[in-house]
Amino acid sequence: MARLIDIVFDLILVIVVARMLWSALRGLFGSAATRSSPTDPASRPQGKRETVRGETARDPVCGMFVSTELSHRLEWHGKLLHFCSEECLNQYRKSASA
Ligand SMILES: [Zn+2]
Numbered sequence: 819m820a821r822l823i824d825i826v827f828d829l830i831l832v833i834v835v836a837r838m839l840w841s842a843l844r845g846l847f848g849s850a851a852t853r854s855s856p857t858d859p860a861s862r863p864q865g866k867r868e869t870v871r872g873e874t875a876r877d878p879v880c881g882m883f884v885s886t887e888l889s890h891r892l893e894w895h896g897k898l899l900h901f902c903s904e905e906c907l908n909q910y911r912k913s914a915s916a
Contacts (some may be wrong), residue, residue, distance in 0.1 A: 877901035879910050 819844065874883045882902045889900035890907045900906040 877902045877906050879906035 823900060846891050873886055875886050875889060876882070877884055877889075878899060878901075884902045886900055889902065890904050892899045892901065892911065893905050894910075899910065901910065
């Protein structure tokens, strides 16, 4: 009778350990899957290149790259300048006229 209880306890222990191992393995595979997913868009660089190509300009005041669609524009001596904000635009205008 005592041996039967031992066997049952051993069985429970084995099941518990197996479940722990399984969840650990699932965690490993899960983290591996999330680790591999950021490389997915990197394997398709065309999409990323398209958003950068010809659509960003450097703000001459703060050096920030801004989208030419969202930038504050100023035509200065026939040159179109792009600024991240009106503050930068005004600062450039001030320093250029001074
Ligand atoms: Zn700026």
